[in-house]
Amino acid sequence: MREKLRLDQGQIDRGRKAAARIAADVNRELEKKTTVAVERTVLRLLGIDGVDTEGVPLPNVVVDHLLEQGRLSAGAASWVVNAALHENITPQQVAERVAAGSLSLTEIPQVEWASLLREGERLAAQGLERIAANRREREEQIRRLGEGRKPYLYVIVATGDIYEDIIQGKSAARQGADIVAVIRSTGQSLIDYVPYGATREGFGGTYATQENFRLMRQGLDEVGEEVGRYIRLCNYCSGLCMPEIAAMGAMERLDVMLNDALYGILFRDINMQRTLIDQAFSRLINGYAGIMINTGEDNYLTTADAVEAAHTVLASQFINEQFALLAGLPPEQMGLGHAFEINPELEDGFLLELAQAQLSRQIFPEAPLKYMPPTKHMTGNIFKGHVQDAMFNLVSILTGQGVQLLGMMTEAMHTPHIHDRKLAIENAQYIFNNARHLGEEIQFVSGGRVEARAREVLDRAVGMLEEVERIGLFTALERGMLADVKRSPTGGKGLSGVLEKDENYYNPLEAELKRRVGLDPREEGSVHGRGLPTR
Amino acid sequence: MREKLRLDQGQIDRGRKAAARIAADVNRELEKKTTVAVERTVLRLLGIDGVDTEGVPLPNVVVDHLLEQGRLSAGAASWVVNAALHENITPQQVAERVAAGSLSLTEIPQVEWASLLREGERLAAQGLERIAANRREREEQIRRLGEGRKPYLYVIVATGDIYEDIIQGKSAARQGADIVAVIRSTGQSLIDYVPYGATREGFGGTYATQENFRLMRQGLDEVGEEVGRYIRLCNYCSGLCMPEIAAMGAMERLDVMLNDALYGILFRDINMQRTLIDQAFSRLINGYAGIMINTGEDNYLTTADAVEAAHTVLASQFINEQFALLAGLPPEQMGLGHAFEINPELEDGFLLELAQAQLSRQIFPEAPLKYMPPTKHMTGNIFKGHVQDAMFNLVSILTGQGVQLLGMMTEAMHTPHIHDRKLAIENAQYIFNNARHLGEEIQFVSGGRVEARAREVLDRAVGMLEEVERIGLFTALERGMLADVKRSPTGGKGLSGVLEKDENYYNPLEAELKRRVGLDPREEGSVHGRGLPTR
Amino acid sequence: MAVDFQRVKPYGDTLGDGAVQLSFSLPVPCGEEARQAARQLAAQMGLEEPQVYHMDDLGEGYTFFIVYGTCTHTVDFTSIRVPKVDDGGRMNYEAINRFIRERIGRKLVVIGACTGTDAHTVGIDAIMNMKGYDGEYGLERYPEIEAYNLGSQVPNEEMLAEAIERDADALLVSQVVTQKGVHIDNLTRLVELTEAEGLRNRLILVCGGPRINHEMALELGFDAGFGPGSLAPDVASFLVRELERRMSNDTSKAPD
Amino acid sequence: MAVDFQRVKPYGDTLGDGAVQLSFSLPVPCGEEARQAARQLAAQMGLEEPQVYHMDDLGEGYTFFIVYGTCTHTVDFTSIRVPKVDDGGRMNYEAINRFIRERIGRKLVVIGACTGTDAHTVGIDAIMNMKGYDGEYGLERYPEIEAYNLGSQVPNEEMLAEAIERDADALLVSQVVTQKGVHIDNLTRLVELTEAEGLRNRLILVCGGPRINHEMALELGFDAGFGPGSLAPDVASFLVRELERRMSNDTSKAPD
Ligand code: B12
């Protein structure tokens, strides 16, 4: 019943193949580099947390310490594990001493390489065990409590104050939400450290901190027990600290993470090398943690026109899919994004929305597609906006989307108030229930407008992907082929945090993670073949 | 493209045939009777208007005068035309003298029958000429100004004050309304005369008076010129004065009239003979005037459940169709009613609504179906209500309805405020435009839920119609087979206004109207065959 | 973030933020002055920083607005007491019938109608009809109640005549149309009529409808009022308790 | 039914009816007391006969309400005066360029940015980008304007440095995020910085965004503010007239 649109499978295969090459080429190129964020993430997974007397997070203190001495390219882990072994203390204690200025990592005598490897492996396994336990705990809770049906009802909270967020999140869960996302404060994506502790002062969102994750997780667990439904927690694994947030989320049992291979480059002007390296490591963690990622294709449509730029969304989905596969993240965790952003004044615009949603559905049959609501064309007219959201909900249930980011009638004015969410949930519940099996009852007329539109979008996306494949992703980004913004490989924020790895670069977490998700590091050369998911 | 549902044409024919017999049987039975309302209508069309010193309308004064003397059964026209000829005055002057007590109609010597016939015919032609002129004027305005596309946007005004109604109606036209209906005050349908003059004191609606019709018509003509679109005016041709209102509407160029063959019987407990006689005459007028009627099938669903009683709606549409054909009203003027009244909490309820709307569409392909919005399940939650209305609009554009009675988000609280209408129009315009050709793009899966539902409703309706045909409509009404209410042929309001016609009964209007609409009175026996519209 | 229940304020996403949404039209032509007028109105209502998020021309010199603002008023929640129908604890179908048999000792006679020009019978039917509503039988089904539903558009006079004829214990009046206060007039007239007939003390007067509440019913001179969502057992529980109360008052008077 | 413009009231369907719709939540548990609290709040806002038409439990001790009532406040529409950007009559693309050539005699230098942590560039792009918006070219397209769009998340300091470097005539600042008044703080800081640098008189300061209006911009110390729907010619018309005005003031001062 799913194949409501007749599509050319040959074209789909071409698009996928081009994207696989694009991703593999990038990976080959960047394999030799690491970033400060990756290194800080390694330290976090080795057990380092907390801040120094100035409030600087210890992972930053240690990494900056190594960077100053020009020794980070060996991998932060090699120094820290060495120090821990030598001093017979924990990595956390190592970091504390570095912060206190009582320990200089590069001056400590080197322990035997084999014992360092062993200790590194032990600590990595210990760090990952916490994540594995969280994954088991999630599965156990879902088995015990159950979960909402798909499309999951996904809502955001964004008060700026984690304690208000908890109230709003719990209230949302009682209203029927399946996923609660805590939106980040404006600007957090561009700061090169993760703030610490519970926070109450964000703008347009609440800082992502590990303590905030923990508090919110606790709140949602409580309410989940009461309503008898596992409530998923989502945050943003994006920006300059992408992999660190992945680690923190994995440690605090988040369930969903915004995580896009290109978003930071295009929409936050983060250096492309930095983002692409960070995304790979963050996805490795997300994949292992059983966290569903949500990609950010909707962002293409906030500046570009949704009709004209529709194919860029599909092209990006293909690319995100391949980068995810390369990082060992399975299709069931790929919440590939798209959005209902066509101008509501367009005659037959609804048909185009339907075509696009169904197209994504058929091309990525196993992915829990994340569908974003109208935002750009939402206005101060909350009544009309509520109806736009209803049409969005209808497309979703008609085409079998996975995650429904609920539209709010107050989109044009403020982040959601407590009752905006209630009304949005009610809207979706009504439509989903009242038209539950409509998708099974209708077929698109062959050769009609909907089918023609889907084919056109697919063809244009494939054309674009093959062009990018030809010139390479870096050049494509330089030429502004994506989202109309031009980015240079050496421009953008965070480039100074990108480093060539030494030949003796050491990262026990990466190795262990790859092993565990079944990505044999030595086999990575052969990705072209594996890029295509078996269907 | 229209035949989205595969239906059994044999069943449709059976239903139509049964309804044709039901209507013909009733007509044969009631042909020998007239009512006070019919007689008053004749007087109005002969030119009698105004009220006496007590405020009683002159048509009532004259008819009551004849009734008192037991002489109405010859037809009011025979007495009035006789008096007019004899006294050489107009019918209006006749009525005024009767009101003043200076003339007793039955005491005037009888003029020659042939000259009475001639004068009656002349006066009838004169009365009907005004109506014909209105019809031409309407056509001319539509040619010149254009009109909205179907489904027409139909809104109500109901302030109780005709001057406020005019503001609201004009504002609605500017917002995009195509049809403005002035709702009547509660209780008007049960008063046995039509109030006179401009009125400002209705409850839940504004009195239907000829002057109110004129004022509103004038307002809508003004705004129609400005917005460059002919704006249709609608009122209620229902209740104890059904045919009088038809005449008044025809004289003031109304365009649409609520007019149902059974509504008064079932929902206002008006005597069945009275209603059925009155409806026939009123439809004759409406048909001739080019007025679209709107039938009241929605009312079945205000007390009964819309899922269980769905077939009663279809059965009533069949009956209304046949009574209309018998009265010479063509399919293009038959706004057969149905309604979106399924409980919104029902899983897949939307599928059932779709099935019903498409079913009506296919069975009555030429009728401008009038689709009524959710009312019963509207609540104080205006936001949710607005979404229910959006789904209703979607079904309409998907299935090609003719007249969309716009749902208001404030349905559960008050008759529409000026901006409620704006929001409702905006809602419909958005959905109609954004999904304009969706109906052409989808097909229902054969053997699926939608198709199965449509067949079930059709089968049940046919079963019911054949049962009613067997026992006759009067008996069916007595047994409560329609709308679950039991009515006896001699119960209900207004029975005293039903009279056997004398053998020399005279009604020049009926004869002339029938001639003009091409219903030869002598051929009426042969309706069975003609009952089935040629397709 | 403990709520101060003596000074409760609207809440959007931060305790005390006072967030309120408004919509209304003004009889002024659309434009910046209209926007300002809407803001001033909101300010008078006690909203700080009123924002007109949407303004729309309705034609004919009218403009529609959607406004958000920050409400400065507070409510003392701790001092709120809401009068509620005293049904002495809602009983179910069986308990009510038993109560009548044991404590009243005869059948209750109840007459219901939708009065005046009101033809909305669904509400009174929900309370009275045999088949009932929302899973609860209506009063007609109660063996210990003689229930007469007169239907729609019943004049007050006719209802009262029926009450006298059947020696009724209670009148149940439904009023749904409320435009221009028509229900208030109509309900008030029924009370006046019963008083004029000297029947007020003999009859339990109950009204109901979507815009009726108990407090308002008391003000109009009724004994109880029932709003949306009411069911037969709610009404019957009140009726039997009230009747018992009146009977015991009577007997206490009897000895005099 | 003539409207009394000195005493304008909300309108539903009868002049003077005062019809207003409200919605809000209160931090109180759902129930009859909550309903009463909502009514009391509406009454404090000056609504007569407030009706709670919908009440919903949000959990966690919060309740949502939809209320209608009759507003008793009135507004004097005749006394409303709204400050408007003085653009001396909006000119079009050609006229603006001609104006600059003929009356300014040199190119105008304009710097735009979305400042602070704000990354919403669509608005400033609409005003500045070559390709323009809604059928109007942006300032970059104007031959007589040198326009520099610094993009998003630009610190105030950086913008000012750029202004000095390029000897700019005007700064165009976009602010879209307004939560917790962050735009007010940010805009105020820019004015303070320019003043501290002694540049306030040399620069025309303009801000814009969905929640900005001219009146508020003036209050914050800007020369003009532009809200939703603004287009490049609106801004440019104001800029060139303002610059001409300042130039003529300067020359009138020159003789001293
Ligand atoms: C169905 C309906 C009709 C049907 C009525 C059919 C029938 N046999 O009842 C029809 C189509 C005939 C109709 C006609 C009109 N209607 Co009407 N109708 C409605 C509608 C859609 C639903 C009402 C309903 O059935 N509710 C369900 C019942 C179960 O709820 P309820 O009445 O509240 O009853 C419950 C409680 O209130 C309580 N209760 C009620 N009565 C009593 C009595 C006692 C003693 C007790 C204890 C409890 C009790 O218990 C009940 C069960 O819980 C409403 C809109 C809406 N969605 O609410 C408009 C509505 C009530 N109608 C309205 C109007 C104006 C009319 C008309 C006057 C319009 C016109 N001018 O033609 C006409 C005329 C009717 C007349 N003469 O009264 C308005 C009233 C506006 C107002 N506040 O004044 C409404 C709100 C619609 C609107 N927005 O304009 N209507």
Ligand code: B12
């Ligand atoms: C698109 C969008 C985004 C895009 C922005 C892409 C981009 N490159 O600009 C993305 C997805 C990145 C985004 C992110 C966020 N957004 Co955003 N976003 C929107 C959205 C949907 C549309 C804004 C828009 O483009 N409008 C179209 C333009 C043309 O209109 P405009 O800005 O009003 O501009 C016009 C006029 O105001 C004026 N104008 C504007 N600026 C200027 C300047 C001058 C000098 C002049 C003369 C005129 C002028 O002229 C323009 C043309 O007429 C709105 C919701 C909505 N529907 O309005 C939310 C919205 C603005 N975003 C919001 C928020 C909170 C965020 C985030 C902070 C959320 C988060 N925590 O992650 C992030 C962070 C971004 C950041 N750091 O600032 C909130 C702001 C709430 C508030 N009032 O504070 C909104 C209202 C959504 C919501 N309900 O929560 N967003």
Ligand SMILES: Cc1ncc(COP(=O)(O)O)c(C=O)c1O
């Ligand atoms: C993938 C992704 N990351 C992050 C964000 C959030 O933005 P910021 O970078 O400001 O945290 C978004 C916003 O939509 C997104 O799509």
Ligand SMILES: Cc1ncc(COP(=O)(O)O)c(C=O)c1O
């Ligand atoms: C056919 C018909 N006539 C009349 C009415 C109006 O009711 P009343 O009889 O009170 O005028 C309706 C109401 O829906 C109707 O459907």
